[in-house]
Amino acid sequence: MAEGDQTYTESCLPVAAPDLVVAETVDGRWQVVSVSEQLAAFFGLTVKEMQHRLLGSSLADTEPSLLGLAREVAAGDVPLRDVRVRFPGGGRPVMVAEAASGLSEDFSRRRVYFHFRPLSSSEKDQALVQHGMVGVSPIMREVFRKIALYAPVDASAVVTGETGTGKELVARALHDSSLRRDGPYVAVNCSAISEELLESELFGHEKGAFTGALRTHRGRFERADGGTLFLDEIGDMPLHTQTKLLRVLEEGVVERVGAERERCVDVRIVAATNVPLEKAVGRGRFRADLYHRLSVLRIHLPALRERPEDIPALVDHFLRQFSRKYRRTIHRLTPEAITLLQSYLWPGNIRELRNVLERVFIETRSEAIGARAFREWVRERQDFSPGQWDNKESGSIPSPAVMLPHPLASSQAESIGSGDKVLEAEYASDRTPSRRSTRPANLSETAIRRAYQAAEGNLAAAARLLGIHRATLYRYLKKLDISREDLQG
Structure with a gap:
């Protein structure tokens, strides 16, 4: 770099030459002046190919946008430090950026000087795990974005998602990142408490209010005063309890069972459900006014099958946990084992994974886990099938499909070691050719x-027609909120 280019503050950035220098053009765009060979490779280009390209148009952009960062630095004349930048291309590498503005040697054009460095080990862990949740996929980054957006406000929120996706982690994150973080966080599972006791558990009761009320009891609302109350499985709450809950939300007061006076409470409500509340409202099982009062903010947690690209990161995270727990180290899963896990639909989601x-970790004595280690687990999965997942448009009965991890394609199988070929061959006999090449079809209410x-x-016969286990059919009836009377109607 020419000496005249050193017009930006020397103390702003590392002494090393910048990895990227961009200059503002006469029409307000930003053009590459110089670039390091390593940085050009992140864009899949040579240094020569990248020079003179425009940020944001002729150059694939990053997250956050390099164009946006350049404009921000130039406009504020304040250096940027420790900004994580995700680059385009395979693997989506992440680097830490620092940037400062300056002027060209003739003082005619503004320039921005970027330095990049790799993430440190601690930064990698921090980037991987947010609020106890692991995710690098776009759908999980959207979840993290909403948590950051919703946490500072007091509006009620509903977290939706299947069992095992981590809804309580989202609720906890909303509390821990809020102004209420120093207040209590109280959780209650509405489906785990009997209908007779739920009202007393939530709102409290006075001594002698009913048979067995031997002492005064503070309800969960009072215990959560000044903090957050997490109502898990709220779709299972009885209608008469919903009525009292609505009053608390609207008036900010609770009345213990058997009490003669009301108590003011200051509580933020975060509710969670694994069933569609809209459907429950339509069937008269959930109050519409309560639904609208609760659903000010919505966060949906995706099922694991919807983000298979997160499985390698989840595997690394859990292996580190188990290494600490069991005081021995298993470094990785083989690529074939990762592919096996990514082919499965994970009805139990993160909890099941x-x-x-953990089971395979305990059983393995080598430093790496191969696909063969999952042999017994694969065999056990023959009793499960999700059929079709949440496809309400499909009306046909799906063909039988056992929900097993799928064998690798023939092109992939050629690269598998002999031990993993044995695994593939062992389970090939359990499937018809059509099952080897297709994933299970979706299971809709119409199909059921x-x-x-x-x-x-x-x-039992209906489950056989659907190609699923009877227990799986019962789980679907519960998930879709379908009773036997509904089926007969």
């Missing part, structure tokens, strides 16, 4: 109804 990995009618009201 963690349990499977048709199977039930075809089986003349026999649920």
Whole structure:
């Protein structure tokens, strides 16, 4: 770099030559002046190919945008430090950027000087795990974005997602990142408490209010005063309890069972459900006014099958946990084992993945876990099938499909070691050719109804028609909020 280019403050950035220098053009755009060979490689270009390209148009952009960072630095004349930048291309590498502005040697154009460095080990862990959740996929980055956006406000929030996706972690994150963080965080599972006791558990009771009320009891609302109350499985709350909950939300007061006076409470409500509340409202099982009062903010946690790209990061995270817990180290899973896990639909989501990995970790004595280590787990999965997932448009009965991790494609199988080929061959006999090449079809309410009618009201026979285990059908009926009376209607 020419001496005249050193017009930016020397103390702003490292002494080493910048990895990227961009200059503002006469029409307000930003053009590459110089670039290091390493940085050009992140864009899949040579130094010569990258020079003179425009940020944001002829050059694939980053997250956050280099164009936006350049404009921010130039406009504020304040250096940027420790900004994580995700580059385009395979693997989506992340670097830490620092930037400062300056002038060209003839003082005619503004320039921005970027330095980049790799993430440190601690920064990698911090980037991987946010609020106890692991995710690098776009869908999880959106979850983290919403947590940061919603945490500072007091509006009620509903967290949706299947069992095992980590809804309570989101609720806890909303509390820990809020102004209420120093107040209490109280959680209650509405489906784990009997209908008779739930009202007393939430709102409290006075001594002698009912048979067995031997002492005064402070409810969860009073205990959460000044903090956050997490209502898990709120879709299972009885209607008469919903009425009292609505009053608390609207008036900010609770009345203990058997009490003669009300108590003011200052509580933020975060609710969670694994069933569609909209459907429950339509069937008269959930109050519409309470639904609208609760659903000011919404965060949906994706199922693990919707973000298979997060499985390698989750595996690394859990392996580190188990290494500390069991005081021995297993460094990694082989690529074939990762592919096996990514082919499975994970009805139990993160919870199921963690349990499977812990089991295999305990059973493995080598430094790496191969696909063969999951042999027994694969065999056990023959009793499960999700059929179709949440596809309400499909009306056909799906063909039978066992929810097993899928064998690798023939092109991939050629690269597998002999031990893993044994694993593939061992389970190939358990499947028909069509099952080897297709994933399980979706299971809709219409499909369940048709199977039930075809089986003349026999649920076990209906499950066989759908190609799933009877227990799986029962889980679907609960998930879709379908009773046996509904099927007969």
